[in-house]
Amino acid sequence: MTKEQFANKYFNNITSISGAMKFIIFVAKHQYKVNVKFYNKDDDLGGFYDIDESIIYINIYHNKDIEDFLSTFFHELGHHQAVMNKRWTIYHDTFIDDIHLLSRGDFRRYNMTALKAERWVDNWGMNELSQFFPDIQYKKAYIAEPDVQYLREPILKAKQKLKQL
Numbered sequence: 723m724t725k726e727q728f729a730n731k732y733f734n735n736i737t738s739i740s741g742a743m744k745f746i747i748f749v750a751k752h753q754y755k756v757n758v759k760f761y762n763k764d765d766d767l768g769g770f771y772d773i774d775e776s777i778i779y780i781n782i783y784h785n786k787d788i789e790d791f792l793s794t795f796f797h798e799l800g801h802h803q804a805v806m807n808k809r810w811t812i813y814h815d816t817f818i819d820d821i822h823l824l825s826r827g828d829f830r831r832y833n834m835t836a837l838k839a840e841r842w843v844d845n846w847g848m849n850e851l852s853q854f855f856p857d858i859q860y861k862k863a864y865i866a867e868p869d870v871q872y873l874r875e876p877i878l879k880a881k882q883k884l885k886q887l
């Protein structure tokens with residue numbers, strides 16, 4: 723069975739957010755062997771991936787429709803996929819608050835990797851979603867300038883800290 727046939731058979735036209743959530747929980751567990759947790763918090767994050775625990779967190783506060791939920795899920799799943807395949811390790815292994823602790827060489831590599839990694843993850847997520855639901859639009863996370871800025875900010879802050887050392 724292809725992913726599209728699977729989606730059609732068990733999740734034929736997802737018409738509600740709760741339907742999207744059911745799909746997410748099911749495929750995460752059975753297809754990708756990763757856990758998903760939903761939470762509700764008024765902060766800047768639509769979701770994140772906990773590398774140590776292999777858990778995808780999805781913030782229901784920021785995801786407002788079916789496309790949002792599926793895009794966030796497949797984006798974070800892309801991080802999971804990248805980590806499993808040891809892709810962009812300097813980016814995934816470094817906590818945002820610890821960037822300034824990197825060596826100069828690692829900081830440079832982190833800086834060069836961050837946006838590349840996020841765009842790779844976006845492309846992976848878009849492709850993966852389309853295999854299940856060709857008609858559902860994936861919303862890329864790192865296209866708009868504010869989102870790119872959100873990624874650059876902690877890097878610039880760390881750069882300042884590094885200069886003061």
Ligand SMILES: [Zn+2]
Binds near residue numbers: 797840843863
């Ligand atoms: Zn990301």
